[in-house]
Amino acid sequence: MTDARYxxxxxxxxxxxxxxxxxxxxxxxxxxxxxxxxxxxRDVYFLTxxxxxxxxxxxxxxxAGMEPQPFTDRVSQNFRDLxxxxxxxxxxxxRTTEERHKRSCRAIWxxxxxxxxxxxGTYSGWYAVRDEAFYGExxxxxxxxGKKTAPSGAPVEWxxxxxxxxxxxxxxxxxxxxxxxxxxFVLPQSRRNEVTSFVRQGLRDLSVSRTSFRWGVxxxxxxxxxxxxxxxALTNYITAVGYxxxxxxKWAYWPADLHMVGKDIVRFHAIxxxxxxxxxGIAPPKRVFAHGWWTNEGQKISKSLGNIIDPLKLIxxxxxxxxxxxxxxxxxxxxxxxxxxxxxxxxxxxELANGIGNLAQRTLSFINKNCGGxxxxxxxFMNDDITMIGQARxxxxxxxxxxxxxxxxxxxxxxxxxxxxxxxYIDRHAPWALRKTDVKRMGTVLYVLVDVLRHxxxxxxxxxxxxxxxxxxxxxxxxxxRSFASLGGKGELRGGIPLPAPVGIxxxxxxxAQRKVHPAHxxxxxxYQRRSDGVYLRLEKVLRELPDxxxxxxxxxxxPTKEEVRLKHSHLIIDLVESQVELEx
RNA sequence: GGCGGGGUAGCUCAGUGGUAGAGCAGGGGAAUCAUAAUCCCUUGGUCGGGGGUUCAAAUCCCUCCCCCGCUACCA
Numbered sequence: 328m329t330d331a332r333y334x335x336x337x338x339x340x341x342x343x344x345x346x347x348x349x350x351x352x353x354x355x356x357x358x359x360x361x362x363x364x365x366x367x368x369r370d371v372y373f374l375t376x377x378x379x380x381x382x383x384x385x386x387x388x389x390x391a392g393m394e395p396q397p398f399t400d401r402v403s404q405n406f407r408d409l410x411x412x413x414x415x416x417x418x419x420x421x422r423t424t425e426e427r428h429k430r431s432c433r434a435i436w437x438x439x440x441x442x443x444x445x446x447x448g449t450y451s452g453w454y455a456v457r458d459e460a461f462y463g464e465x466x467x468x469x470x471x472x473g474k475k476t477a478p479s480g481a482p483v484e485w486x487x488x489x490x491x492x493x494x495x496x497x498x499x500x501x502x503x504x505x506x507x508x509x510x511x512f513v514l515p516q517s518r519r520n521e522v523t524s525f526v527r528q529g530l531r532d533l534s535v536s537r538t539s540f541r542w543g544v545x546x547x548x549x550x551x552x553x554x555x556x557x558x559x560a561l562t563n564y565i566t567a568v569g570y571x572x573x574x575x576x577k578w579a580y581w582p583a584d585l586h587m588v589g590k591d592i593v594r595f596h597a598i599x600x601x602x603x604x605x606x607x608g609i610a611p612p613k614r615v616f617a618h619g620w621w622t623n624e625g626q627k628i629s630k631s632l633g634n635i636i637d638p639l640k641l642i643x644x645x646x647x648x649x650x651x652x653x654x655x656x657x658x659x660x661x662x663x664x665x666x667x668x669x670x671x672x673x674x675x676x677x678e679l680a681n682g683i684g685n686l687a688q689r690t691l692s693f694i695n696k697n698c699g700g701x702x703x704x705x706x707x708f709m710n711d712d713i714t715m716i717g718q719a720r721x722x723x724x725x726x727x728x729x730x731x732x733x734x735x736x737x738x739x740x741x742x743x744x745x746x747x748x749x750x751x752y753i754d755r756h757a758p759w760a761l762r763k764t765d766v767k768r769m770g771t772v773l774y775v776l777v778d779v780l781r782h783x784x785x786x787x788x789x790x791x792x793x794x795x796x797x798x799x800x801x802x803x804x805x806x807x808x809r810s811f812a813s814l815g816g817k818g819e820l821r822g823g824i825p826l827p828a829p830v831g832i833x834x835x836x837x838x839x840a841q842r843k844v845h846p847a848h849x850x851x852x853x854x855y856q857r858r859s860d861g862v863y864l865r866l867e868k869v870l871r872e873l874p875d876x877x878x879x880x881x882x883x884x885x886x887p888t889k890e891e892v893r894l895k896h897s898h899l900i901i902d903l904v905e906s907q908v909e910l911e912x
Numbered sequence: 913g914g915c916g917g918g919g920u921a922g923c924u925c926a927g928u929g930g931u932a933g934a935g936c937a938g939g940g941g942a943a944u945c946a947u948a949a950u951c952c953c954u955u956g957g958u959c960g961g962g963g964g965u966u967c968a969a970a971u972c973c974c975u976c977c978c979c980c981g982c983u984a985c986c987a
Binding site: 690 | 924936942945947949950952980982983984985
């Protein structure tokens with residue numbers, strides 16, 4: 328039996344960055360999981376926040392002519408705004424500059440001291456003042472004058488400063504044992520390999536304090552030192568659930584079920600963090616999952632290329648739930664993925680508009696027109712009906728298993744399979760034909776479809792909360808019966824209940840170039856051209872051979888009948904919304 | 913260099929010994945409830961190269977080529 332509690336975290340985001348797709352993606356994945364778990368009856372605590380200490384922040388504030396605190400107040404707001412725009416359902420938003428966090432950091436520090444894993448030493452290395460960063464010996468190149476230079480070209484000098492160290496070197500064996508006992512601690516598997524091989528190479532002690540800047544949590548008992556950023560940052564995960572007050576009711580959420588991270592920070596979460604915690608006598612988290620990165624139209628994303636993807640822009644262009652769906656659907660979760668406009672439009676039109684959207688629309692508008700707007704009561708179920716309903720009702724279990732292992736893409740895969748099967752089902756039983764021959768049977772088919780839609784609507788809520796709600800509204804599912812507990816037979820809709828007139832959930836994405844011709848009535852479709860040799864050409868082929876007419880040709884309201892095309896075999900008949908146009912062929 | 917992962921249809925990938933698969937794209941057809949949305953059928957691959965084990969290899973072994981990740985103190 329799984330614990331009812333579920334504690335899930337995002338990394339805290341470094342406020343020096345502007346929120347970009349990477350931030351949005353990590354939190355989105357957590358949001359989908361958190362929402363799923365809540366709907367599935369779990370007691371979820373979903374945490375995100377901002378990391379606000381460190382030298383870079385101190386410097387950025389100074390450059391902006393501000394004190395660090397008001398500066399971080401401002402930039403951390405960007406991340407709260409993003410959470411709102413993306414419809415994230417985090418239960419808490421932690422900031423490392425909060426007093427609760429500083430208290431927590433001091434407490435864990437003292438525990439580490441007590442366990443003997445902290446000692447005072449000297450941190451030394453090649454430091455580039457210009458970059459404000461340390462470099463490893465092997466990264467450096469010797470300049471013409473024999474002076475060493477950083478990869479950035481900045482001159483470096485050998486610097487030594489007093490520093491407290493964490494005795495990480497003593498934790499190698501215990502960590503390896505921990506990984507062995509918890510084979511799913513790091514996922515995906517490939518990251519786990521990296522982590523264990525890293526640890527097997529042998530660990531060096533970790534510098535956990537600095538004296539070169541002031542913006543951070545002071546080391547208890549030696550205020551010349553600031554706690555090293557990773558110790559500070561990682562500690563947020565226990566701060567938020569009350570640490571060091573273990574009598575805080577929220578402490579029951581610890582250990583976290585899942586730390587979701589980008590693949591770049593696996594090591595800190597999978598090696599340092601459990602070592603810190605074990606040393607402090609605190610249970611390590613249950614899982615660290617490292618997801619991949621996005622490229623943009625096949626290109627690596629970088630500031631210098633200027634191809635950073637702004638999540639707010641995506642929402643504006645494609646819609647919120649469409650964006651959420653794409654990001655979670657397009658890529659096996661954990662892998663890198665490519666964002667492309669074409670792929671996005673493909674998903675929106677093929678799966679959202681034509682798949683689930685049209686399925687709902689064709690079913691509900693049929694009921695609206697032919698059943699007086701009331702859900703028909705089902706008659707005797709046939710085998711095929713039972714199979715269809717079974718597929719919908721079996722979805723929860725499949726999705727639950729996938730979500731439990733962060734296989735978000737599999738969950739959506741399974742969900743979309745049912746969409747496809749339902750479209751096959753409606754065609755197989757053709758209620759539009761039954762209307763003339765067997766109205767009772769027609770009602771049963773429609774009822775089955777509505778029950779399937781009820782499951783699809785409920786189960787899409789974690790990924791697309793607004794669209795899911797919209798669909799359930801149209802099915803007249805009461806707001807208190809939208810959790811997974813009401814799936815299956817429990818929340819079964821009764822025949823005869825009135826269903827509101829349907830409205831499209833997902834519009835097709837129409838390219839701007841097409842939209843501007845007749846914005847109000849734009850439609851895209853296929854048209855055939857009959858060539859003199861009697862061969863019918865598809866629209867795309869016709870377009871290729873008719874230059875400069877794309878926009879006009881794409882706009883038509885009625886599919887021309889073969890008869891029409893045949894009569895005017897040397898012309899294309901285009902029935903435009905505004906006017907009748909003939910084009911020379 | 914070391915460790916790990918991968919190279920399968922035009923594209924993205926599934927497939928760990930038994931007649932090569934899915935989605936998308938391409939081609940043909942049906943239907944007309946629906947956001948011209950859907951459904952059915954279908955073209956397409958010497959499974960990176962070479963060698964080996966086996967009755968049988970995408971799958972196991974050897975070797976070569978290519979791609980990617982990790983190889984510690986910026987979050």
